[in-house]
Amino acid sequence: MVVSIAVLCAVPFFLREYYIGVATELLIFIILALSFRLVLTTGGWNLAHYVVMGCGAYFSAIMMKDFGWPFWASLPVAGLVTALVGLALSYPLARMREFAYLIGSYAMGEAIRLSWNKLDHPFGGPGGITDIPRPSSWSIPALPTIDFSQAFPYYFLVMGVMLVSLFIMYRIDRGLLGDTFKSIYSQDFLAESAGIDIAAYKRLAVVIGSFFAGICGVLLGHYHGTIDPAVFALGPLIILLAWLAVGGIKTFTGPIIGTVFFVILAEALRPLGAWRPLVYGSVLIGVLLFMPLGLEGLPARVSPWVKRLRRRIRGR
């Protein structure tokens, strides 16, 4: 825990500005992957999750550009607004199961996303919103001004938000509340028969997940400075699903491992140029074939080998 925070703090000191940007995005995607998993613990494959994230990005961008809100106000409010969007989506979603859930969530997401595409005001139509300002600088007396338009301070801002978000989601995951969510995915009939109001808990999970997705949207929008409807299409969400599949969803660390693995892999494969998608895809399929439980299942699979090896060494 302390070690990983120390590593997170140390990382930007060793990276060029471009890679600080990659690391910043990575941290945002970690929040996003875990927020998706939180909804998924109740069994909800919410295909509208990226669009919900977009709601946060659009809300914050419009508030800052058109209404002059400061970033520090628009960040939490955007989270709450997307939680409300999640609440609205969650009522029909809580009544859907399996295939209907997939299609239902996709349809609701597209309904929102395509209205951004069609409405020039206030969403900017297909071109989206450009020149989204970065958070304003902090000037604390007797200290150098912290200018969040620079990659370095923005990384630390995102890191702070990520640590708080992960802390909250971890507590939920480890508590009785997290077990209640998981019991619904495991056996919804049994959970219901034990008196658990499964519809209410499914809604709660969507609301919490949407809050954090909205936060991700704000961080991403202000980082890139521009957003448009294509950013929040189904394609990127499918890539997120691939990360989750590779990392695994049983444990809290699975999505983190998957996201880190693929973001770093994508960067490492950059020199391959035109061959990159092919290699990237092959690695993904290889992991799915040979590690059906994801990377998180690796220690459990490796440990018998290690034991056997140890025994053999001791035998000699």
Added chain:
Amino acid sequence: MALLELREVTKRFGGLVAVDNVDLDIEEGEIRGIIGPNGAGKTTIFNLITGNYPVTEGRIKYNGKDITGLSPHKIASRGLVRTFQQMALFNEFTLLQNVAVACHLHAKVTLFGTVAHTPAAQQTERQAKKKALEILEFMGLADLKDELAINLPHGHQRALGIAIGLAAEPKLLLLDEPVTGMNPTEKQHMIGLIRQVRDRGITITLVEHDMRTVMGLCEKISVLDFGKKIAEGPPEEILRNQQVIEAYLGAGETAA
């Protein structure tokens, strides 16, 4: 007044009448058996009582109040709890988690409490675990509390199913085929457990194919055939009932 009253309850699936105009009274403190040939509508009756299926016609009263049409979790929260025929467990949970999550009704968790670890929330989680452990002890599963449910042998899985039911603090527990597929030793053990559950003041109603178990365990038996109740009474009476014998053997054979 009976604890559970079914009045003229009918369930139709399209043209098929699965349960046909059934009256049923379960008295507080009894162990009731519901038997009948395959497809007689036994499990359907459970599904109607617990709200898993909507009733086509008729009323169901529990503890003096009409519960017809309530959702399953509301019915469970009033103390009417069931177990399932198939292996319905939270497979990827430990035994302790399986039961603790079902203590939910009486251990209200809040989002804020969960995140902030408030003393009240910590207390709630501790109590749920303590209660879950007591129930596991009662069912003879305490030694296995950290084992995953999916790794349990068949007999223990059934016992865990009942433990999950008990966690919801039932007044009336419906058991769907509690001994089916068990060997004689496991059966004997389960019969003992069911008696113990009753001695805790919990009324039991069970659906079961195993005649010897039903006859030995239940004080009163209701017999269904093609969705209709054809007989009701103590085991020895049921064994001699001509209609019941015909239902089980087929009318043709008795005539021959």
